[in-house]
Amino acid sequence: MSDARKNVLMVSRDGAACRMLLSMLASRGVRACAVRDESAARARLGNDPCGLVIVDACDDGGLDLLAEVSRQAPERPLLALGLANDVELAVAAIRRGAVDLLPKPLDPDTVRRCLDRLLPVHEVAMPDRAGEVEIVGASPALMDVLAVARRVAPTSSPVLITGESGTGKELVAAFIHRHSRRSRGPYVRVNCAAVNESLQESEWFGHERGAFTGAVSQRKGRFEQADGGTLLLDEISETSPRLQSQLLRVLEQQEFERVGGCDNVSVNVRVVATSNRDLAADVAAGRFRRDLYYRLGGVCLTIPPLRERPEDLLPLVWHFVNLYAHEAGRSVRQVDESMMRLLTECAWPGNVRQLRNVVRTALMMGVGERLSLERLPALAAELRDDMPAKPGAVTGSDAAVLSLVEIERRAIFEALRRTRSHQARAAKLLGITDRTLREKLRRYRQAEELAATVEAETSSTGVSLDQPVGKTFRNGQFSAGETPASHGEATWISR
16 A cells, blocks of 8 residues: 555645745655645545645635545544634634644744644655555564565466464565556455355356346456456455365366356456465365365465564554554654563564554553553553463473464453453454454354264264364363354353
């Protein structure tokens, strides 16, 4: 995504004011554009996202433009220009969405303080040649992933990106598209976990008119929309076996039929897939097609969790300060040492997404130029709860047995235990959405039901299973022989 925070639009006929603002913004490395009328401003806003819009309320139509821009993007800060002694104009500008009014003639110190608050410029990542912001971070683990991504980007090889929820898999996928030869083509995203299974085929391949009830016209699917570009299949592990077989054919032949149609549609699409699960383990368990796994994994990238790259914590904190400081109306210049120490020791089960929520909350609830958790004791306590166990709490043999999937599962059940099975609070504690938590709980039930079915089928033939079936988390540990489905999602945990 383009760094809109460093893109400012000024709408004013006051040449002296525009020259001063352009000079001060340029000294901050901020790109600015000045236009004289509302029509030019509307055209510019439609083509180029802006992090700040400055409107001269003294000009004809200035107040109306403020109201229009505020209505289109309420989260974008608006700054008004007006005469120092015109109180009525200042009140009218604030009512139409301006966060502040700079009195004319402009005072450099006043302008500087206002820009500090609305456009924080803590440098955390340099833009690439196209002016796009690269992924924030400088840890060796992240740099290794991006180096491979940059090497594979110019090719048409499919890429499989794995990693825990919240690590930034979609950002790496967009990075690959941006550095590919298909960057001028479409970039289409499909969340496989969010689409109903009965509609996934239509979502991917489109449908003809009359193919099913409600299909009143022909519709192009995501593969057809991504022709000549890149298609991101997010959470590919959530697809059914039938759709997996259809996807394999499309990847091999680059052609398909729309639902209800008989004509072949040929496309040229580069597929990037993501998954927060270990697909190799799913293949071994029979939950994912082996041939599709090999077809998708032309190149496999695994994004390390945040706890394994502590060097990225401080740059990410400043990145989120840049993004959200204007919402809180704060100019943050330093991060509290005790807060950074706590962030460094946290295990971050929700990864970067959880860190974003922590920084944003600290910005909203704190005051002054120092970012801290002094006013958020409950949030600080949650972060302390997320700290890894002290040495000796888990033996080496126990640690060797636990897989990443099992660690994630235990973290979810522990969050449910702490919140007394309140899913919304548990999701917030983990730094994930309610929907993601529900999908993971549903997946656990399906896996246990499948394992129970396989055990029943193999027991009649005398074939033994390597893994226990039907584990339930109770009283701080897993017990065998039960399935969570019998207790319901909200009552899996007993205190």
